[in-house]
Amino acid sequence: MPTVSMTVNGKQVSGEVEARTLLAQFIRENLELTGTHIGCDTSQCGACVVHVNGSSVKSCTMLAVEADGADVTTIEGLAMDGDTLHPMQEAFRDNHGLQCGFCTPGMVMSAIDLVDRNPNPTDSEIRDWLEGNICRCTGYHNIVKSIAAGAAAMRGQKAAAE
Amino acid sequence: MSATGIGASVKRKEDFRFLTGRGNYTDDINQPGQTYAYILRSSHAHAKIKKIDTADAKSAPGVLAIFTGEDMQVGSLPCGWAVNNKDGSPMNEPPHPPLAQGKVRYVGDQIAVVIAETYAQAKDAAERIVLDLEELPAVTTVDAAIAPGAPLVHDDLAPGNMCYDWEIGDEAETDAAFKGAAHVVSIDVTNNRLVPNAMEPRAAIGDYNKGTGEYTLYTTSQNPHVIRLLMGAFVLQLPEHKLRVVAPDVGGGFGSKIYHYAEEAIVTWASEKVRRPIKWTAERSESFVSDAHGRDHVTHADLALDASGKFLGLKVYTKANLGAYLSTFSTCVPTYLYATLLAGVYTTPKVYANVKSIFTNTVPVDAYRGAGRPEATYLLERLVSKAARELGMDQVEIRRKNFIPADAFPYQTPVALQYDSGDYEATLKKAMELADWNGFAARKAEAAGRGKLRGIGISTYLEACGIAPSAVVGSLGARAGLFESANVRVHPTGSVSIYTGSHSHGQGHETTFAQLVSETLGIPIENVNIDHGDTNRIAFGMGTYGSRSLAVGGEAIMKALGKVVDKASKIAAHLMEASAEDVEFKDGKFTVAGTDKEVDFGTVALTAYVPHNYPHETLEPGLEENAFYDPMNFTYPGGCHICEVEIDPDTGVTKVVNMTAVDDVGRVINPMIVEGQIHGGLAQGIGQALLENCEYDENGQLLSGSFMDYCMPRADNFPGFQATTESTLCAHNSLGVKGCGEVGAIGSPPAVINAVLDALADKGVTDISMPATSHKVWQAIQNAQMPAAAE
Numbered sequence: 001m002p003t004v005s006m007t008v009n010g011k012q013v014s015g016e017v018e019a020r021t022l023l024a025q026f027i028r029e030n031l032e033l034t035g036t037h038i039g040c041d042t043s044q045c046g047a048c049v050v051h052v053n054g055s056s057v058k059s060c061t062m063l064a065v066e067a068d069g070a071d072v073t074t075i076e077g078l079a080m081d082g083d084t085l086h087p088m089q090e091a092f093r094d095n096h097g098l099q100c101g102f103c104t105p106g107m108v109m110s111a112i113d114l115v116d117r118n119p120n121p122t123d124s125e126i127r128d129w130l131e132g133n134i135c136r137c138t139g140y141h142n143i144v145k146s147i148a149a150g151a152a153a154m155r156g157q158k159a160a161a162e
Numbered sequence: 163m164s165a166t167g168i169g170a171s172v173k174r175k176e177d178f179r180f181l182t183g184r185g186n187y188t189d190d191i192n193q194p195g196q197t198y199a200y201i202l203r204s205s206h207a208h209a210k211i212k213k214i215d216t217a218d219a220k221s222a223p224g225v226l227a228i229f230t231g232e233d234m235q236v237g238s239l240p241c242g243w244a245v246n247n248k249d250g251s252p253m254n255e256p257p258h259p260p261l262a263q264g265k266v267r268y269v270g271d272q273i274a275v276v277i278a279e280t281y282a283q284a285k286d287a288a289e290r291i292v293l294d295l296e297e298l299p300a301v302t303t304v305d306a307a308i309a310p311g312a313p314l315v316h317d318d319l320a321p322g323n324m325c326y327d328w329e330i331g332d333e334a335e336t337d338a339a340f341k342g343a344a345h346v347v348s349i350d351v352t353n354n355r356l357v358p359n360a361m362e363p364r365a366a367i368g369d370y371n372k373g374t375g376e377y378t379l380y381t382t383s384q385n386p387h388v389i390r391l392l393m394g395a396f397v398l399q400l401p402e403h404k405l406r407v408v409a410p411d412v413g414g415g416f417g418s419k420i421y422h423y424a425e426e427a428i429v430t431w432a433s434e435k436v437r438r439p440i441k442w443t444a445e446r447s448e449s450f451v452s453d454a455h456g457r458d459h460v461t462h463a464d465l466a467l468d469a470s471g472k473f474l475g476l477k478v479y480t481k482a483n484l485g486a487y488l489s490t491f492s493t494c495v496p497t498y499l500y501a502t503l504l505a506g507v508y509t510t511p512k513v514y515a516n517v518k519s520i521f522t523n524t525v526p527v528d529a530y531r532g533a534g535r536p537e538a539t540y541l542l543e544r545l546v547s548k549a550a551r552e553l554g555m556d557q558v559e560i561r562r563k564n565f566i567p568a569d570a571f572p573y574q575t576p577v578a579l580q581y582d583s584g585d586y587e588a589t590l591k592k593a594m595e596l597a598d599w600n601g602f603a604a605r606k607a608e609a610a611g612r613g614k615l616r617g618i619g620i621s622t623y624l625e626a627c628g629i630a631p632s633a634v635v636g637s638l639g640a641r642a643g644l645f646e647s648a649n650v651r652v653h654p655t656g657s658v659s660i661y662t663g664s665h666s667h668g669q670g671h672e673t674t675f676a677q678l679v680s681e682t683l684g685i686p687i688e689n690v691n692i693d694h695g696d697t698n699r700i701a702f703g704m705g706t707y708g709s710r711s712l713a714v715g716g717e718a719i720m721k722a723l724g725k726v727v728d729k730a731s732k733i734a735a736h737l738m739e740a741s742a743e744d745v746e747f748k749d750g751k752f753t754v755a756g757t758d759k760e761v762d763f764g765t766v767a768l769t770a771y772v773p774h775n776y777p778h779e780t781l782e783p784g785l786e787e788n789a790f791y792d793p794m795n796f797t798y799p800g801g802c803h804i805c806e807v808e809i810d811p812d813t814g815v816t817k818v819v820n821m822t823a824v825d826d827v828g829r830v831i832n833p834m835i836v837e838g839q840i841h842g843g844l845a846q847g848i849g850q851a852l853l854e855n856c857e858y859d860e861n862g863q864l865l866s867g868s869f870m871d872y873c874m875p876r877a878d879n880f881p882g883f884q885a886t887t888e889s890t891l892c893a894h895n896s897l898g899v900k901g902c903g904e905v906g907a908i909g910s911p912p913a914v915i916n917a918v919l920d921a922l923a924d925k926g927v928t929d930i931s932m933p934a935t936s937h938k939v940w941q942a943i944q945n946a947q948m949p950a951a952a953e
């Protein structure tokens with residue numbers, strides 16, 4: 001079995017996987033980071049979104065071996081010190097952007113990538129961006145609100161840092 | 163109102179764990195020594211099992227065992243509600259084995275289970291099982307299933323594929339009402355079949371402990387105690403005290419996770435055989451063919467009206483598709499949760515309904531968000547709008563003319579239910595204001611200038627939830643009580659644990675229920691923990707469905723809290739040397755009227771557990787109370803939904819541009835959570851109206867079996883919603899709450915379709931079926947404009 005090594009949430013990890021093992025499975029099963037979810041088998045739902053080298057990726061569409069040497073961030077790696085929520089996580093809580101929580105890790109990871117690319121997205125840009133993220137609970141209304149608020153908070157944080 | 167009490171939009175306590183990836187869903191759980199199950203399912207809709215050869219598969223790497231129906235001779239998956247035929251005879255109730263016996267009856271039916279060291283090994287080995295199946299002709303639609311000579315799903319156990327032929331209301335009196343009618347308006351509607359698709363696929367872990375003889379089942383369930391009862395008592399014959407069912411964090415349910423499913427029984431049973439824990443997790447394509455589907459009604463209805471547009475009588479004939487087997491609550495959905503709602507918000511004096519529920523070679527059909535009530539509402543609100551058009555009346559006026567007035571409650575309908583409260587005019591008025599109903603003509607003209615067809619549609623509806631008074635449902639055939647239980651445990655330092663039989667799978671109980679405690683006991687919400695979902699920790703529970711958590715589960719908590727306050731008052735009276743009758747409790751403090759004596763809740767709690775100075779003669783130490791609450795009636799949320807669409811006539815592309823919902827959900831504990839529930843319901847309702855459809859071909863192959871073929875609503879399918887409440891209080895529970903989980907999905911589909919038909923009226927289109935996809939809309943425009951070509 002091939003061995004893969006990568007950086008996940010700032011830590012160096014490695015493991016033996018079958019060639020067919022998906023990155024999503026490696027994260028959930030080998031690393032026991034179960035915040036990344038699997039909601040479909042056709043790459044539609046986005047529950048599995050993580051960041052690979054800074055960009056959002058559906059971890060069910062990537063083999064673990066393809067991520068060899070990559071820098072991966074999962075939902076568990078977002079909150080600073082594991083306690084202080086990332087502004088996007090905070091925005092989801094403040095705006096009731098989640099109900100059952102199953103789509104949430106993917107939504108948050110996807111939203112952060114959107115804001116990295118487009119710091120001030122309009123509501124319709126947010127809705128378009130979420131094409132690859134399905135939520136069955138919220139009707140998206142509060143997710144859109146959360147992402148707009150999270151974007152504003154991320155802009156504020158960036159301005160403060162500069 | 164305190165910052166964390168009733169009426170406050172408290173941020174959810176559960177969110178931190180979900181937002182940081184610390185949720186604990188069934189598939190996140192692993193047991194030492196765990197093995198994995200793969201279920202081999204039928205790819206035929208209907209076939210005789212001649213032989214299943216597992217010998218080669220058993221020798222595949224990693225395989226521990228393979229079981230078929232022949233090995234697993236256990237009880238049938240039970241149906242929880244007996245519905246009688248018109249003539250009083252019992253329904254046909256063919257057995258539902260966890261692993262198929264003799265025949266497979268739908269694509270997805272369980273044939274065998276492979277248990278291996280890894281999931282991949284189990285799946286690989288299943289490919290080596292050799293099946294000898296004799297394919298039989300299949301039926302997938304209700305009309306095909308009741309046609310003479312149709313293939314029989316259950317052979318002589320359900321002649322004519324009929325489960326039951328049921329009726330409600332007085333047919334002769336309703337006929338008489340039609341005799342004097344000035345107008346009769348008729349409609350034929352299909353309520354499209356849907357796949358619930360909670361984002362978390364179902365999963366189950368069975369774990370048998372030889373040392374204690376105990377079985378544990380972790381499962382994605384909305385009601386773990388119900389699963390324990392059904393699986394323990396009926397399927398596997400395991401006593402409750404040796405069976406623990408845990409439903410941890412559950413990623414959405416919408417009804418689909420109420421039922422006791424075969425996989426739960428299979429992993430529990432097989433874990434005793436292989437003496438190792440067994441995990442099964444559905445892949446999404448498996449969910450499509452194994453989660454109970456929803457809706458699937460075909461209905462004809464006639465409405466009699468007098469010359470002024472007043473409703474005189476309603477006759478409804480419905481054929482409901484039950485799929486291949488009776489799922490847990492399947493039989494009550496098209497009867498007691500549907501036909502009893504056919505009076506709607508109107509004073510229609512006579513209503514008669516006949517429902518035939520029919521077996522087909524499709525996935526079992528059961529409750530999906532709203533369950534029966536969306537089907538009733540869709541029929542009624544399409545019919546009322548059609549009547550307005552045919553009589554040349556205004557959409558709003560015809561409704562107002564027939565509303566049950568706000569001063570008429572309690573109101574007895576001709577179809578069994580007695581509504582306790584409501585004000586349909588109030589919700590209508592507020593919705594029309596919010597939606598700027600009167601400004602519609604200008605918006606339509608503006609859209610026309612852009613080449614778009616703009617339409618507005620309305621739905622005024624009610625539903626029955628807060629399920630349910632046990633005695634009433636028992637008399638109607640329910641095989642269970644529908645009460646709820648709660649336990650309030652006050653700890654020595656004054657913090658509180660609540661153990662509730664309700665189950666949260668997105669509804670936010672950990673917050674809403676904690677608000678009840680914070681308000682009642684005057685303690686900070688941080689000092690309250692809500693526990694649910696484990697039959698070993700929670701005394702009993704009937705779970706969460708039918709918008710019952712607050713109206714039934716919340717009331718049980720209130721009742722138990724009342725007992726705690728009673729006992730605490732006695733302890734406080736002792737401490738203050740007063741009589742208990744003189745003690746008042748407010749904002750967490752006990753006082754004696756007319757004195758400055760005061761003792762706080764924390765001191766009383768501590769005294770209960772350190773009872774040095776204590777009325778031992780009359781009171782036990784400790785501060786913990788249980789309560790069971792059985793409601794007096796259903797609750798009746800209702801309201802008004804208004805939808806505006808814009809259609810591009812060249813492409814048929816239909817966009818919802820405005821969606822307004824004003825719902826009467828009774829008292830609102832947490833407005834933020836209530837609005838979120840309504841948003842989610844609206845998305846599912848609009849999804850049903852415009853996007854979603856579960857489709858089989860005539861051989862019983864599921865054509866919409868993945869997210870590529872089944873159109874799940876995405877963010878860009880919706881506008882922002884205007885959702886708010888305008889409440890009257892429930893008259894028969896202490897909180898005055900009604901329920902908010904399903905209203906969005908119940909009220910919205912007819913509002914959307916009425917809007918589509920309004921937009922297309924000028925083009926001559928008078929009917930369209932759900933889902934009104936772009937293609938269907940475009941086709942309707944073409945057909946209406948080229949009548950000759952369409953013929």
Ligand code: FES
Nearest residue numbers: 039043045046060
């Ligand atoms: S699990 Fe990756 S997109 Fe659904």
Ligand code: FES
Nearest residue numbers: 099100103135137
């Ligand atoms: S919160 Fe449940 S799927 Fe999005």
